[in-house]
Every structure is written in C-alpha cells, then in structure tokens.
Amino acid sequence: MTFFIKHCQSHGIGASNYILLILIPIHGLLGQQWMMLALSTSSIVYNRKLCDDRNFLTDTQRQLCLNYGDLIPKVAIGAEMAYDECRHQFRWERWNCIAHKKNDSGGNLQSRLPLLFGDSLVLDSREAAFVSAIFSAGVSHEITKACSSNQLTSCSCDKTSSTLEKDSSKWQSCNDNIVFGTSFAKQFIDSVELKWSLTKLFSNHDRSLMNLHNNEAGRISVKQTMWWKCTCHGTSGSCTTKICSKSVANFRHIGNLLKKEYEKAIKVQIKYVSTKQVLMPINEQIPLVTNTQLVFLKKSPLYCNSVAGRRCKIKSSDENGSCSNMCCGKGYHTQIKIIEKNCSCKFVWCCKVTCQKCSHKQKIHICK
Numbered sequence: 001m002t003f004f005i006k007h008c009q010s011h012g013i014g015a016s017n018y019i020l021l022i023l024i025p026i027h028g029l030l031g032q033q034w035m036m037l038a039l040s041t042s043s044i045v046y047n048r049k050l051c052d053d054r055n056f057l058t059d060t061q062r063q064l065c066l067n068y069g070d071l072i073p074k075v076a077i078g079a080e081m082a083y084d085e086c087r088h089q090f091r092w093e094r095w096n097c098i099a100h101k102k103n104d105s106g107g108n109l110q111s112r113l114p115l116l117f118g119d120s121l122v123l124d125s126r127e128a129a130f131v132s133a134i135f136s137a138g139v140s141h142e143i144t145k146a147c148s149s150n151q152l153t154s155c156s157c158d159k160t161s162s163t164l165e166k167d168s169s170k171w172q173s174c175n176d177n178i179v180f181g182t183s184f185a186k187q188f189i190d191s192v193e194l195k196w197s198l199t200k201l202f203s204n205h206d207r208s209l210m211n212l213h214n215n216e217a218g219r220i221s222v223k224q225t226m227w228w229k230c231t232c233h234g235t236s237g238s239c240t241t242k243i244c245s246k247s248v249a250n251f252r253h254i255g256n257l258l259k260k261e262y263e264k265a266i267k268v269q270i271k272y273v274s275t276k277q278v279l280m281p282i283n284e285q286i287p288l289v290t291n292t293q294l295v296f297l298k299k300s301p302l303y304c305n306s307v308a309g310r311r312c313k314i315k316s317s318d319e320n321g322s323c324s325n326m327c328c329g330k331g332y333h334t335q336i337k338i339i340e341k342n343c344s345c346k347f348v349w350c351c352k353v354t355c356q357k358c359s360h361k362q363k364i365h366i367c368k
Contacts, residue, residue, distance in 0.1 A: 032192060034061060035116040035135055038079035039099060060191035068154040068184070074146040075139055075188060082138025083116070085255040086131060089262075092321030094303035094328070095120065095127050096310070120306060124207055124297035129214045130262040133294055136189050136218030137254050144181025144222065144248050148174065155180045158246075175246035178226060182219045189215050206270045206297055209279050213295055220292055221257050225249035258294070265294040304328035307367045314365060327367035335364045 034057060050072065051057070051065035065072050086097035100118025121128055147155035157174035193208040193215075229247040232239035266289055268279040279295055280288070289295055312323035312332055319325065323332045343358035 032116065033057075034075075034189075034192070035079055035083075035131075037076040038083040038116065038135075040076055058191045058195045060195065061188055064184070064188055070152050071143060071146070071154050071184065074142050078139035078142030078185075079135060080138075081142060081251055082135040085138070085251060086134050088252075089130075089134075089255050089259045090127075092313070092326070094307055094310075094326060095300075096306075097127075097131075120303075122298065122301060124210070125300040126262060126265045126294070126296045127300060129210065129265050129294040129296045130258060132211050132214035133218035133221070133258050133261070134255065136185060136215040137222050137258065138218075138251070139189060140178075140182045140185040140219045140222045141248050141251055141254065142181075143184050144176050144178050147177040147180055148247075150174070155184075176226065176248050178223055178246075178248065182223065185219060186215070205277060206279075209270065209277065210268070210295055210297055213279060213289070213291070217261065217292055217294055218258065221254050221261075222248060224292070225254055225257065261292065261294045265296055267299070268295045268297065302328065304330075310367045312365050312367055323365055323367070331368045332365050333368060335366060337362050337364050 048066065048069075051062050051069075057065065083097070083099070090097040097117075098120075099116050100120060117131070121131065143155075146152060148157040150156050155177060158177040158179065159174060190212055193212050226246050226248055228244045230242040230244040232242055234240035266286060267282050268289060269282050270277050271280040272278075307326055307328055307330070310326060312326040313321045315322035315324075338359050339362050340357055340359040342355035345353055345355040347353055
C-alpha cells in the first residue's frame with residue numbers, strides 16, 4: 001500500500017484521501033462515457049468550452065477536441081450511426097442495444113458520468129465486444145467520409161496515388177482518407193484503455209486488452225470493405241474511361257460483417273508470452289485469434305429481465321426473434337393492430353399525386 005500512497009502524493013493527492021478514493025464507484029470510472037455523444041448530435045457545436053466541460057472525455061480526447069475541433073461533431077455523428085446500427089443488428093435479440101435512460105435526480109459520480117447502456121450491458125461479454133467494434137468502426141467511417149468532403153480544416157481527402165486493375169480505368173485524385181480516419185479514431189477511442197487510472201492500478205488488464213482488440217477489429221472492418229466507386233466518361237454515353245476513387249462501404253454492410261463476427265466471437269483469457277500479456281482462446285484447439293475476430297471474456301447472461309413488452313415472431317424454430325426464444329419461456333400475448341398506408345396512387349396533371357388510404361389488420365406478438 002505504501003507505493004499507492006506515495007503515488008497519490010506525487011500527483012498532489014494527500015494520503016488522508018486514501019479511503020475516499022477507494023470508495024469511488026468503479027462503475028463510474030469505466031471510461032466509455034464518450035459514447036454518450038451518440039445521443040447529442042443535434043446539440044454538438046464545437047467551441048473551446050465544449051472540450052473543457054465534457055467531463056466524460058479523457059485527457060487525450062480533450063486535447064484532440066482542442067486541436068481538431070471541427071471533427072468532434074463528426075465523432076458524435078459516427079457514434080450515433082454506430083448506435084443506430086447496433087439497434088438494427090440486435091432488434092430481434094433479447095439484449096437489443098437500447099440506451100440506458102439517465103437518471104438526473106442524483107448528484108453522485110455515476111449520474112454525472114453515465115454509461116450509454118447503463119447496467120444492461122455486461123462489460124466483459126460478447127455484446128460488449130460488438131459495441132466496442134461497431135463504435136470504433138462508426139467513428140472511423142464518419143471521420144474518413146468527412147475528410148473527403150474537403151470542407152474541414154483538420155483534414156482532406158487522400159491524394160496518394162492508387163493503382164487500378166483495369167487499363168480503361170483512371171484513378172481520381174481524391175480517395176476517402178481512411179488512413180487519417182482510422183488513425184484519429186484509434187487515438188480518440190483507444191485513449192480510454194491507455195489512460196492511467198486508480199482502478200487499473202489494482203486490476204488486471206484483460207478487459208482493456210479485450211476492448212483494444214475489438215476496437216481494432218472495428219477499424220479493420222472499415223478498411224477491408226472499401227471499394228472502387230467509378231463513374232463513366234466518354235462520347236455518346238460510352239464508358240471509354242472510368243474515373244474512380246476508393247470509398248468506404250455503406251455502414252450497413254460493415255454492421256452485417258461485424259454481426260457475423262459477433263456470432264462466432266471467441267472466448268479468451270490473458271496469458272503471458274515471454275513478458276507480454278496476450279489474449280489467447282480458452283479452447284486450446286482454436287488457433288490464435290486474428291485481428292478481425294471479436295473476443296470476449298465472460299459468457300453472456302440470459303438477458304431475460306428486459307424482454308417484457310418486446311415484440312416477437314411466431315416461428316417453429318428457436319431462432320432469434322421467435323417468441324419461444326425472445327420471451328424466455330414467460331409466454332406472450334397477441335394484439336391486433338390496424339395498419340394504414342397509401343394505396344392506388346395516381347399522378348394528376350399538374351402536378352400532384354393523389355392516393356387512397358388502405359388499411360389492414362396485423363397481428364403483433366408481445367412478450368409478457
């Protein structure tokens with residue numbers, strides 16, 4: 001304990017504060033508070049005060065906020081895109097990636113530094129692995145796209161020469177800047193795991209290694225799915241020349257890819273190789289983990305405490321979304337809902353479209 005007290009004193013913290021420090025809730029220091037930006041995109045406008053007031057940012061994140069102010073709203077958009085994609089991918093799962101509703105009534109550390117998913121997300125689980133990857137991918141994707149707009153002062157498109165396979169194609173002088181996008185996302189997000197904190201002083205680093213690995217897997221998914229976006233040029237509508245640029249893929253494609261990695265994620269544990277800590281599969285018959293695979297440390301809970309009121313589907317199999325699986329055996333009830341939509345639409349000269357209203361009954365099944 002002597003080392004701890006001296007270490008605190010070297011940071012200007014008196015030894016008399018030792019007991020107080022230990023009583024700080026660990027939950028409030030987990031470091032993923034930046035993800036709350038996903039719920040703030042409409043109100044994020046950069047100014048210096050933003051960087052100082054956001055007490056859920058790490059020191060590195062604050063410095064990036066000061067140095068690259070025009071990118072912080074893009075970080076928020078990337079986080080929102082990742083959150084929306086997470087909700088889409090888990091819409092028929094028991095844990096459905098819904099944000100925790102912040103309770104503003106309390107003044108404790110946990111209420112001031114809320115986690116996006118509250119206690120509903122087990123931080124060592126397979127679901128947490130997906131969250132790390134999709135948020136890392138979301139920020140990388142949005143920063144990369146934003147730079148290519150050439151409307152920011154912090155970055156621009158990538159004008160590095162690229163090679164195309166076909167002679168009839170011609171490289172365009174503005175690729176999506178994936179190098180800058182992933183580099184910025186790495187600095188911003190990985191700083192959460194690399195920062196010094198009191199909780200890490202007395203804990204192992206398995207969760208940090210897990211998060212760093214999954215963060216990287218998310219960034220790689222953006223890199224690997226880039227494609228050549230081409231437009232044709234030539235006389236009379238011919239395609240004698242293609243002007244092409246390297247572009248990031250639609251984010252839904254990246255979300256689908258990471259969901260597949262989630263479904264085959266590997267349970268790991270920390271082992272020492274020489275003096276280095278590495279994540280190794282618990283099942284020794286599984287080969288070494290690659291940098292595109294998602295990893296987790298603990299088996300996921302059943303998540304049955306949050307299924308009441310969730311929609312489910314009548315299916316004979318036990319697959320995701322089926323009432324037998326979604327409702328955890330608690331049963332379900334059926335509602336009749338009247339769905340109204342436009343039909344028999346006609347164009348009326350000039351210039352409007354008129355439609356009739358058609359309705360039909362739809363059965364909706366809700367978990368008890």
